[in-house]
Amino acid sequence: MATVTSYGQRLGNRVAVGMIILALIVFLAPIAWIGATAFKPRNLATTVPPTIFFAPEVSPFVKLFTKRVQLKPNEKVDYESAPWWERIVLDGGERISRTGRGEVQLSGYPSRFLNSLIVAITSTFLAVAMGTITAYGFSRFKVKGEADWLFFILSTRMLPPVVVAIPMFLMYRAVGLNDTHLGLIILYTAFNVSFAVWLMKGFIDEIPREYEEAALVDGYTRMEAFFKIVLPEAATGIAATAVFCFITAWNEYAFALIMTNRRAQTAPPFIPSQVGSGLPDWTVIASGTALFLLPVAIFTFLLRNHLLRGMSFGAIRK
């Protein structure tokens, strides 16, 4: 940290702070909008100019999680004995659909959200684990044609993945991977693994091999040395790589839309599909999106200390 500052530096600092504030406004505005819309009554969601002050409601969330049908013109409902969350729906001119046994029917959202979690977490774990081990191999052992292999691995990212969507779809259909968790996990792992290899190679190259060699001489096997010495040293890199992979898998839209429709569908293709059911209700979409943002936000927040170091890609040590 510079403790002695000149006038020029102070001015520079102010400009920098100003830019950061500007950037924050640009980045946070959509999120603020989503967050606000998620709590708005339906009739205020699309006003022009936007409504900024309103009494927040939880109705969008109730609607998000339940399956509803429009009330028929003269339909009789037992408004008095309905619980508070059901009344909210009734107030909106809809009723929550129930099974024959009277159980509330959930919307597709919870299961889509769970699918997203399963697919993103599993594929992130696989991509990071495979990437780390591969990077370790490239970093520590003599690999014939190392540069060519690394280029080849990177080349898998040189075209937009959607380009291969149709052949992938046909292949998946042939082997029965359509609309399965496994199918999406394989796809996302494949996207991410090349990226993970490259990122992790940079981090592992930074770890002096003397540490492992000392462990080898001290009576440990290569594997033990890897787990005891290399992994803890690479934690920062692993955290950074995991966040990137998780975000990619979590937000992926195109393949999820093409390859899944029910059982394994993730949240991204599901949320917009809600626009079409009945009249567009933007508050429900906003609440679904707001919840969808949370896991990435939490994950990133938990790893923020590692990330700050990791984002510099090893440039700042210790």
Place this chain on the structure above:
Amino acid sequence: MARIELETVSKTFSDHAALKDLCLDIADGEFFVLLGPTGAGKTTTLRLIAGLEEPTTGQIRINGDAVNDWGPAQRDVALVLQQYSLYPRLTVRDNLRFPLRSKIRNASPAEIAERVAYAAKTLRIEHLLDRKTDRLSGGEMQRVSIGRAIVRKPQVFLMDEPLSNLDAKLREAMRTELKDLQMRLGATFLFVTHDQVEAMTMGDRMGVLNHGKLEQIGTPHDIYRNPRNDFVAGFVGSPAINLLPGHIESGRAVVTPGSFELPLTTAPAKATGGVTFGIRPEDLQITSGAPLAAVVHDVENHGTEQVVTLRVGTTHLRASVPAHIGIKVEEQVRFGWSPDKVIFFDGETGVNIGRAV
């Protein structure tokens, strides 16, 4: 404890020969110093013995066992590295425990505690045990890494310039400590350094390595008195030996640059053509009655002695004289040498062809 043998060991990295036909036989319990300039292949030699590299050709034996196919863990050697010698993130105590916790050693917690305590006491690092290693000074780190070697009671200690990061005073103290430690443990030490003072003071025997070739093996005294060639002569000894190219004419040494003559007692039979005369600075005398005139080029004070650089024409010679003699730069002096101390090297090959008696 153990004997280490290297039989015509060579190591080639892609197309660069780092070691060429190295032969070494280090006796059980010996303190052997490998001395050489940077890039000579010292670290490579240690890594080969430790099992971190495989020799391209040749055989390595520890205690008679051919260990070429053994992994580092099996060889039971301890390695103190030039740098990055400690595990980060661990405390000093955990660093010392680390080798004992390996599955192959299977030490009980009581035994681990006892050995760590012993090592800490021996190296006087008990007060550091609970510190993180990144909070240690260079000297403390070196001690801890030596400690990590001695907790194991290995057959062989391999040390790669363990004192190079220390200040002069601490280095001197550690030299005696290490030597002491080796005597107490009775272990075989292979100590690598580029500092010839370390080699001279610590080694029972030493080997001089240059460009991957072992130039000479012997006791420090032997090598100092009778260097095999002009490289060894120039590398061992401080201040460095004077190497003066010339030839012998009617029983006198004629030094070519400056063309001055000095007396000789004997001349080796092989000294027919060009000869390089080697004379140690302590065997040059600066006295008023000496045969040759020179100008004092430079004076370096080393405390008990001073190293005087003399200029004769374009030739520079180093002489060490007691500190109390007053000598000024650019002063005219007379000097001579002890003819019985001259070492003769072949002018072409640099090989030692004899010394005066």
